[in-house]
Amino acid sequence: MDYRFVRFVVGLALESSLVNRCPIGELQDLYLDPDPERVKELHDRLINSDLDREREVAIWLEPAIDMGPMRYDPRRIVGEMREMEFLLYLLIRRAGGAQRDVNYWMDYISNAAQSLEDGFWIDAKIFLSRALQVSRRGAVEGLKMDPALSYEVDVLQKATLSYFREVSSYPIILEAPGERLDLLLEIQGIMLDLMRIHYGMGERGPEASVRPIHILSALIRRLLNPQFGLGDARADLKLASEYLETSIQGAEGEERERLREQRLRLERLIEGLSS
Secondary structure, three states: OOOHHHHHHHHHHHHHHHHOOOOHHHHHHHOOOOOOHHHHHHHHHHHOOHHHHHHHHHHHHHHOOOOOOOOOHHHHHHHHHHHHHHHHHHHHHOOOOHHHHHHHHHHHHHHHHHHHHHHOOHHHHHHHHHHHHHHHOOOOOOOOOEEEHHHHHHHHHHHHHHHHHHOOOOOOOOOOHHHHHHHHHHHHHHHHHHHHHHHHHEEEEEOOOOOOOOHHHHHHHHHOOOOOOHHHHHHHHHHHHHHHHHHHHHHHHHHHHHHHHHHHHHHHHHHHHHH
C-alpha cells in the first residue's frame, strides 16, 4: 500500500481527533511515519474504547486496514434498524426525563440505517457508535429501574451493541487517485495546521478562522473524485486564502505569524497549480 495513502488516511483520523477535541498522541507520530502495522494496532485499541470520540477516530483509520471480506448482508440489518427506530419512537413517550437521550438514540439509529442504504458505511459506523454511546447514558440506564421498561430497554441496548459490532466489521474502501496524493497531502497538511491553531485558541477560536478549514476539508473530499477539476480546486484554494487573510488581520503575535505561514503555503500551492 502506498505510504502516501496511509498517511492521508491517518490525516483523516487526525482531523476527527482535532474536531472532537479528542487528543491521541500516537496519531501525530503515525502521520509523520505512516506504518500500516502501527495503524492497525491503534485502530484495534480505539475501536473498543468506551468513548465514541475515540471509536470515531478508529473508524477513520479503517481505509488503511485490511478488514477481510464482507461477511454480512447490510439489507437485513437495515430492516432491523428501521424496526428499532419505531420501537424507540414509542419508548420516547414513556421515557420521562430520559426523553431527550432516547430521541438522540432513535435519530442516530435512523441516520445509520439511511447511511447503510446509501452506501455511506463510514457515516453508518459513526452514527452507530454515537447511538451506542447515548444508549449507555445514565438517564437511559435509569429507565431500567422501572419494571415496565427494564426488559425493553435492555433488549434495545443489546441490539444497538450488536449492530455496531456487525457494521464495524464492514470493510471500508476509499479510492484516492494516485496522481493527486501529493496534492491531497499538501492541502491536508495546511488544513491540519490551521485546525491546531483554531482549536488551540481556548474553548473556541474566532469564527473567521474556521472558514478556511471548512473550505479545505470539503476540497479534500471533492478531489477524491477524478471528475473534479484542478481548476475548481485552485478556485477553492484562493477562497480559503482570502478568508485566511481576514483571520490574519484579526490576529496578534505568534498566532498571526502562524496564520501567515499557512497563507504563504496556500499561495505557493495556488501558484504551483497555475503553472
